[in-house]
Amino acid sequence: MNIIKKIEGEHLRFDLPKFKSGDNVKVHLRIVEGEKERIQVFQGNVIRIHRGTTGGTFTVRKVSDGVGVERVFPLHSPFIDRVELVTEGRVRRSRLYYLRDLKGKAARIKPKNRF
Numbered sequence: 001m002n003i004i005k006k007i008e009g010e011h012l013r014f015d016l017p018k019f020k021s022g023d024n025v026k027v028h029l030r031i032v033e034g035e036k037e038r039i040q041v042f043q044g045n046v047i048r049i050h051r052g053t054t055g056g057t058f059t060v061r062k063v064s065d066g067v068g069v070e071r072v073f074p075l076h077s078p079f080i081d082r083v084e085l086v087t088e089g090r091v092r093r094s095r096l097y098y099l100r101d102l103k104g105k106a107a108r109i110k111p112k113n114r115f
Helices: 002-011 097-101
Strands: 024-033 036-050 057-064 067-074 080-087
Touching (some): 024 067, 036 067
Antiparallel strands (some): 024 036, 024 080, 036 057, 057 067
């Protein structure tokens, strides 16, 4: 088991900020198109985080042209250039699946009060 943990430890990323469900994040992805490489930004609310070693994921939801778009990102993926924390949200749950049924202003998440 130590061999497996050692191999997994080599692939872990420690440069990601601490974020949780309800936070608004910008995920900068490296997209490879043929010979070229570009950065694409996906900004939205984190509705789920699945912690773990190399199998950890987080789900980001945004509304684009009135259609809800969710995307699951591996936490330790080499295709993620960086993750920016835009705002911290004040929520009382770890899974925010109820946002799928809400529209407009009702789907907003209150910002965390900073003193």
